[in-house]
């Protein structure tokens with residue numbers, strides 16, 4: 001496993017597992033649990049979920065998958081922005097997410113996107129949960145560079161442990177300013193939708209290049225992200241076969257020729273653009 005260092009110095013797996021849409025279909029339940037447990041066994045021991053996913057169904061399933069082995073897993077969940085308040089966050093975390101997940105603490109708790117609640121209040125609410133031992137770290141999601149500037153200028157804002165954003169070969173806008181901004185502050189980026197929700201799999205240039213290198217397109221897309229420093233990659237996969245393939249992306253080092261070809265197929269940004277979201 002490759003690791004990424006949090007601002008605290010703690011290391012977490014660079015390749016984890018997403019869980020959007022997981023836990024919503026009873027007939028897939030056993031396979032989804034088995035897939036997550038297989039991923040943990042392989043070392044992809046970082047799981048991303050959110051109170052929003054399936055109205056709690058994803059947290060519930062993750063809780064089942066990690067029962068009795070939370071200490072082996074770095075658990076990430078997210079709170080709705082409108083609940084990221086003094087009053088709302090203790091309820092969202094303490095009354096709901098922790099119970100659904102069946103754990104005493106969440107390793108990293110993110111605000112899902114920037115809403116109308118003043119960020120200073122959100123930071124205080126996070127810090128309170130941290131002092132109570134209900135979360136170990138807090139961070140943000142879908143924060144653009146200006147949002148990060150505002151956050152980092154606030155008291156305690158420098159304690160943000162990650163920013164989870166859309167980042168994939170087909171969405172490289174963050175390379176212009178957000179990625180360097182977070183990099184300078186040692187705040188890791190968590191790349192969501194790294195396979196662009198399968199859209200990348202059907203991109204002819206990518207399939208041809210992957211085939212030439214003896215890889216699957218999903219593996220090439222993941223290997224490209226894993227090649228970056230301080231980027232945590234969280235593909236969602238609901239079968240053991242996909243988990244196995246994704247794990248193997250760690251063993252796909254990319255040479256300069258492949259990287260150049262990928263830049264040709266998916267050009268890096270040449271200007272600032274607003275943060276893209278799914």
Ligand code: NAP
Nearest residue numbers: 018019020192193194195196197218235236237238242245
């Ligand atoms: P994604 O990971 O880019 O794509 C998921 C899709 O790729 C699924 O249909 C999955 O199929 C398929 N897949 C996975 N591995 C594959 C492989 N080796 N070969 C072929 N297909 C493969 O999209 P995502 O779920 O949007 O993003 C990943 C995670 O990021 C989410 O699950 C969620 O945890 C997080 N996220 C966060 C935000 C946010 O606002 N913070 C937004 C979006 C996503 P199967 O399920 O059939 O395996």
